[in-house]
Amino acid sequence: MIDTPAAGRLTLTCIQPFGDAIEGIDASFRRLLACEPITFDTRPRRLPSSVVYLFSDRDQAIYVGRSNKFRQRLGNHCLHGSQTNQASLAFSLACKDVQHIRTKYRRGSSGADELKEVPGLAEAFSRMKQRLRAMEVRYVEELDQVRQALLEMYAALALETKHDFGTH
Secondary structure (H helix, E strand, C coil): CCCCCCCCCHHHHHHHHHHHHHHHHHHHHHHHHHCCCCCCCCCCCCCCCEEEEEECCCCEEEEEECCCCHHHHHHHHHHHCCCCCCCCCHHHHHHCCCCCCCCCCCCCCCHHHHHHCCCCHHHHHHHHHHHHHCEEEEEEEEEHHHHHHHHHHHHHHCCCCCCCCCCC
């Protein structure tokens, strides 16, 4: 047993909050899939802020993400002027397109440096932002941050999207 200051000893009752958090995750996932898809250019004027969202291309799930500023985040993914740190999905797709293996989080180096150094990467980055702009996006509102994180992981695993759950 592990001693904890609040409860004395850790017991199986500590699992209940997790059970409460995951209750309904599958239903939220099904609402995400049932959402009428939009594109960046067809997005409604009003969008919920706190969501889990899905990019898909020709019925192929590409990426699951979450945001508390969805309208802004969608723009970061797609707009021509977005930088590599704002359009990380486009940058990742561009690196894959030109077969550039990134050294993650190399001190003193940035994606902007790589755009200058790697042949064809800047053009691929621009193309990928345009590609994301045309992709279908589905979203489901989720205000609770824990449930948002759980739904993001659930959807990414269920849809078998390539997703790095590391911290950024």
